[in-house]
Amino acid sequence: MTAIASNDNAQPIVGRPMSIKRSGQGGSAKENEGGRGTGASGMTLSALARELSEAASRAASGRWADRHSLGAHAIALRQQITGDGYFANKAAHDAEVPDSSDPDRLERSIVATAFVNGRGANPFSGMTRDQLALIAYDDSGAFTVNERRAAWSEAQAQQQVWKRAINARALDEYNRTGKIVDVISEVLSHLESLPAIEQAQYPAAYLNGLRARLGGVDIRGGSCAPASLAELLMRWDDSKTDEVST
Known part of the structure; x- marks a missing residue:
């Protein structure tokens, strides 16, 4: 791999794991x-x-x-x-x-x-x-x-489990409040927690688009039905493409 170390903003591919741990477990x-x-x-x-x-x-x-x-x-x-x-x-x-x-x-x-x-x-x-x-x-x-x-x-299997869970929480929050503020925050946090090499495969405008479409907007009684919200959240991972946009 070619190193580009002179740029202070250069991005490492992933962090260094100090030990083997199973997801969600501390390990022995x-x-x-x-x-x-x-x-x-x-x-x-x-x-x-x-x-x-x-x-x-x-x-x-x-x-x-x-x-x-x-x-x-x-x-x-x-x-x-x-x-x-x-x-x-x-x-x-x-x-x-x-x-x-x-x-x-x-x-x-x-x-x-x-x-x-x-x-x-x-x-x-x-x-x-x-x-x-x-x-x-x-x-x-x-x-x-x-x-x-x-x-x-x-990794894909774990992502699918997460998507199903976040979809259920989105529908629950919408039904209770007419908003999905907490869920959108969780979605953004999850995306930002992924290894850098996975984050970089999402279009550059994805985070801003997600915030603009879903973040903190009271949609009760509006044109965006819960079903379409659920569909968008379930499809969010599909925004990864084989072309990286700037």
Whole structure:
């Protein structure tokens, strides 16, 4: 990755995770110290903790001059695991194995390949969004392509769970108050909490547009029905495109 370190406003791709943690969980003391804890998939975590630390170092060295350049880079990386090229080379991806003799490392790649082919559990289930981004957007070869796709898939699954919950809260707040001020604040906070490489894939005008359309406006009795509000909130993640607007 090309570093652009001279710009004080350069944006890091993601933060550095200090330990393996499952989303919404504190983790055991051994896991948090990088010891051989066992995650939801039943695999030991020491090797993965080390790999994530190395991935974080690589990500930190890739600094981008602005949001636009980071977004373009992110989209190119995402296309490697979701685009036509991924499916055109599916057989090669399914046959890929890590350059490692570590049985846990080899097992994880096998489990990831099984998962992306519709068999078994995701080996990255429950990991945090920062950790998932470190895997999904790392093109160094440290992770197999199918591992990257499995990590991306888990991030999408977590996003869908969040979207369903925020949609329910939006309808509840609207029914109680005729507004969705609290919910829109939560939406914005959530978006801003995502790894920078994920934030950068949203059109630059998205936050302002969301505030303008929903923020703090009393819509009781207006033309915007609750159903359309729910639809907009459910579709908000679809604002990500394969083109980064300025």
